[in-house]
Amino acid sequence: MSLKLGVPSKGRLMEKTFDWFAARGITLSRTGSDREYAGAVEGAEGVELVLLAAGEIPRELAAGRIHLGVTGSDLVREKLAAWERQVGALTRLGFGHADLIIAVPRFWVDVETLDDLDAAAAAFRAAHGHRLRIATKYHRLVRDFLREAGVADYALVDSQGATEGTVKNETAEAIADITSTGETLRANHLKILTDGCVHRSEATLFKSRNAAWGDREVAALEQVKRMLELRD
Ligand SMILES: Nc1ncnc2c1ncn2[C@@H]1O[C@H](COP(=O)(O)OP(=O)(O)OP(=O)(O)O)[C@@H](O)[C@H]1O
Numbered sequence: 379m380s381l382k383l384g385v386p387s388k389g390r391l392m393e394k395t396f397d398w399f400a401a402r403g404i405t406l407s408r409t410g411s412d413r414e415y416a417g418a419v420e421g422a423e424g425v426e427l428v429l430l431a432a433g434e435i436p437r438e439l440a441a442g443r444i445h446l447g448v449t450g451s452d453l454v455r456e457k458l459a460a461w462e463r464q465v466g467a468l469t470r471l472g473f474g475h476a477d478l479i480i481a482v483p484r485f486w487v488d489v490e491t492l493d494d495l496d497a498a499a500a501a502f503r504a505a506h507g508h509r510l511r512i513a514t515k516y517h518r519l520v521r522d523f524l525r526e527a528g529v530a531d532y533a534l535v536d537s538q539g540a541t542e543g544t545v546k547n548e549t550a551e552a553i554a555d556i557t558s559t560g561e562t563l564r565a566n567h568l569k570i571l572t573d574g575c576v577h578r579s580e581a582t583l584f585k586s587r588n589a590a591w592g593d594r595e596v597a598a599l600e601q602v603k604r605m606l607e608l609r610d
């Protein structure tokens with residue numbers, strides 16, 4: 379067996395991940411045609427490249443089908459229950475920064491904080507007979523964050539994309555989504571709660587705790603760690 383390294387196969391993290399490894403002497407490349415998800419590794423012995431969607435890498439790490447994987451720290455926290463028991467973060471990669479935030483309509487002048495949201499949620503329920511809806515694809519992270527913050531009177535509605543549009547479309551009153559430049563929020567007349575940052579995400583190299591770590595994989599990991607200048 380060789381050490382399996384899972385890397386995003388496309389999307390915003392792929393190229394930067396390839397560049398990051400290349401700068402440290404490990405050349406990752408896609409082989410075959412543009413549409414074929416096959417990869418090659420040069421510069422590190424006993425390492426096999428597995429190209430996967432960023433969102434699937436947490437599950438593959440947890441299942442032990444890959445030994446190492448690069449993905450957003452938000453995706454690992456969202457997709458894995460008790461993530462720290464299943465994977466370990468080896469190093470942050472310095473790119474893929476994005477904040478998971480809670481935002482409400484800009485015209486809600488009385489709502490700036492989570493406490494305000496809690497009050498607005500209670501008032502909303504009394505006025506409308508149903509709970510204030512928050513659209514998101516980050517169910518686990520948002521639920522945990524709002525529980526900690528003492529906000530209870532809301533309902534999560536699932537939104538797998540174009541989440542900022544749900545408020546205008548009247549399928550939600552508030553949203554929880556990733557932002558980087560803030561442009562999508564501004565364009566959709568939304569504002570971030572001042573204490574509404576759920577998680578600051580960054581591309582991160584994770585190690586599986588559940589994969590089979592035989593002598594060959596351990597030796598390959600030691601070599602990779604030396605090249606990447608990682609300590610335990
Ligand atoms: N606007 C953004 N700017 C920077 N990073 C982002 C942004 N949106 C999402 N991300 C981050 O990119 C990572 C990958 O996101 P995602 O799974 O949506 O894949 P993607 O890059 O959009 O590719 P795909 O086309 O496969 O959906 C996540 O960790 C997320 O935090």
Ligand SMILES: O=P(O)(O)OC[C@H]1O[C@H](OP(=O)(O)OP(=O)(O)O)[C@H](O)[C@@H]1O
Binds near residue numbers: 557559
């Ligand atoms: O702060 P900004 O720079 O405007 O970026 C934020 C947007 O980027 C992401 O969407 P993505 O492009 O992945 O599309 P999606 O709606 O399919 O998630 C995210 O879901 C926001 O909608």
